Amino acid sequence: MKRKSVKFFEQFLGFGFLRLCMLLIILILVIIFYDIVSKSWGVITWEFLTQPPRNGMTEGGILPAIVGTIFVTIITAIFSIPLGMGCAIYLNEYAKKSHLTRLIRISIRNLSGVPSIVYGLFGVALFVEALHFGTCLLSAGLTLGLMTLPWTITASEEALKGVPLSYREGSLALGATQWQSIKTNVLPYAIPGMLTGTILGLARAAGETAPILFTGAAFALPGLPKSLFDQFMAMPYHLYIMSTQHHAITKVRPIAYGTALVLVGVVFLMNLSAILLRYYLRKARQE
Amino acid sequence: MSRFKEKFIRNLFLINGLVVIFILGGIFLLLILNALPTFKDVSWKEFLVGTSWNPSSDYHPAYGIVSMVVSTFMVTIGSLVIAVPVGIGTAAYLSDVAHPKVREIAKPVVEILAGIPSVVIGFLGIVMVGPFIAKMTGTYSGLNALNGSVLLAIMALPTIVSLSEDALANVPKSFQEASLALGASHWQTLLKVKLQAASSGIIAACMLGMGRAIGETMTVLMATGNAPAFPSGFLNSVRPMTSTIAIELGEVPYYTTHYHALFAIGLVLFLITFIVNLIADIALNRYEKKIR
DSSP states (O other): OHHHHHHHHHHHHHHHHHHHHHHHHHHHHHHHHHHHHHHHTTTOOHHHHHSOEETTTTEEOOHHHHHHHHHHHHHHHHHHHHHHHHHHHIIIIIOOSSHHHHHHHHHHHHHHHSOHHHHHHHHIIIIIIITOOOSSHHHHHHHHHHHHHHHHHHHHHHHHHTSOHHHHHHHHHTTOOHHHHIIIIIHHHHHHHHHHHHHHHHHHHHTOOGGGTTTTBOSOOSSOOOSTTSOBOOHHHHHHIIIIIOTTTTTTHHHHHHHHHHHHHHHHHHHHHHHHHHHHHHHHHHO | OHHHHHHHHHHHHHHHHHHHHHHHHHHHHHHHHHHTTHHHHSOHHHHHHOOOEETTOSSOOEEOOHHHHHHHHHHHHHHHHHHHHHHHHHHHIIIIISOHHHHHHHHHHHHHHHHSOHHHHHHHIIIIIHHHHHHHHOOSSOOSHHHHHHHHHHHHHHHHHHHHHHHHHTSOHHHHHHHHHTTOOHHHIIIIIIHHHTHHHHHHHHHHHHHHHHHOOHHHHHHSBOOOSOOOOTTSOBOOHHHHHHHHTTTSOTTSHHHHHHHHHHHHHHHHHHHHHHHHHHHHHHHHHHHO
16 A cells, blocks of 8 residues: 555656646747737837838838848748648659668668758859859848758658558559559648648748858848849847847847747748648538 | 650659659759868868867957857757757647647747747847846846847747657557556656657757757847957856857858868858758657557
8 A cells, every 4th residue: 555655646746747848838938929029019010010120220120120020031942841741742653762862861861860051052053153153032032942851841741741652552443543643633632731730831932041140141221122133131040140140239129129030920821821720621621 | 645644744743752852962062062161271171170260360260169068059959958858748738638629729829939030039138138148147248148049949849849749649548548547647657658658759859959059140140249259157158169250251251161161061060051951850760669
């Protein structure tokens, strides 16, 4: 009887520790959000979202940074979505068990482990220098695209794996070619998952700073970028500048907080839209 | 005709798959090509064992990376000391203790944490963690290795939690049932059976978290103070490899020894993360074999 109560006490303490760990993570998140939201609430006005910075970036808004982030994310998407989905389709639908397939998989896993600053170096060496794009939207977008590629592939492949084998077999048995059965019986069911995973990857790319530091992001620009070969302002870079490099750091702290909130907000909206998109596309398919 | 078309489409996708190999190879190759010219002026030995990094000096430029490698490992290990117990604890909570309804709410919390951009975490290191550390320890700014460790722990946590939870969830139910049937409590079962069975999966999770911490740039750049001296303690400023590249690539004239040396640092960083991820991979393979 006594041993039983010791055992119970042990479990009580042990589970208590595990609960504490979970609570700690929740607490961290709450503190982060409380701090950002409470200190930036007054800063976020219509003007802040729709005006360029003024007076050596001590006043005004962050419009060019918002637009720049949207532009660069679009380039990232155009580059990484087709490539990522294509690679996933090859791996899940066509590839047989071979050394080549293994090599492709190993490469994907390693690419996802490459530090973001190394992608930045690669972007400088390849796009900015070797291909002579210079520091611009295109170089930065392509660099971010390379970085998101492994995430897009992994997410797309998960979605393809979720489509039952019988869907393919049914179509193949009726005499359809492989591509026809992929096109009509696999992709329609996999696309929601593929899109969700891809948007989640893009949200991460939109918040990245290190890869765009030297490939195209600019400190301050008078206007919006007009072509792919212009430099651009971006929210993550703007936040970095405003919190470490600005000549009047304490004075611009509210602007930094505001930028942080908008950045987190954009990333969240992208995450949320991905989840909602999946939900509705799934529902639409079931009906 | 249709067969030709099929083959064409298949090859199109094959090329698409090969692109990934080219990209990884391309990164490796370009890093090497851009790093090699460093060693016309600097010896391998000086680069790998020198503790002084002062490339902009006119008389005695020094290119030793030991200080920054030590800095990187210092903040990484510091972050793991925090993130590993908390991460595994949370994973065990989610898989074994939490009510399914609680889990539905708690899991997105971890995912949201993973979604916060690194630059925002770094910013919080400056405005929140830094002043707090300064107040607690009486140091001047609080921008030091400890700050970096705390922030990197926050960044590594989601990886460790979600992958460890996967590993725990994949332990066959029969293991657990056998242990409970023998009279062990849930806690004993978790500690002695499930954690043991999932150990290589959990190690893989921690290694991947470590890889993330080693390669993380913005948080350490903003929060560790960036003193390029040899680190002497967790309350001193440090400058990890990633920060050094981020700070100096913007200022350096292209195609100088200094420029190439930054690529050499990148190459070292690439190789370190490669090895860490490889260990994670091996651990994961072992885990999958064991579970089957």
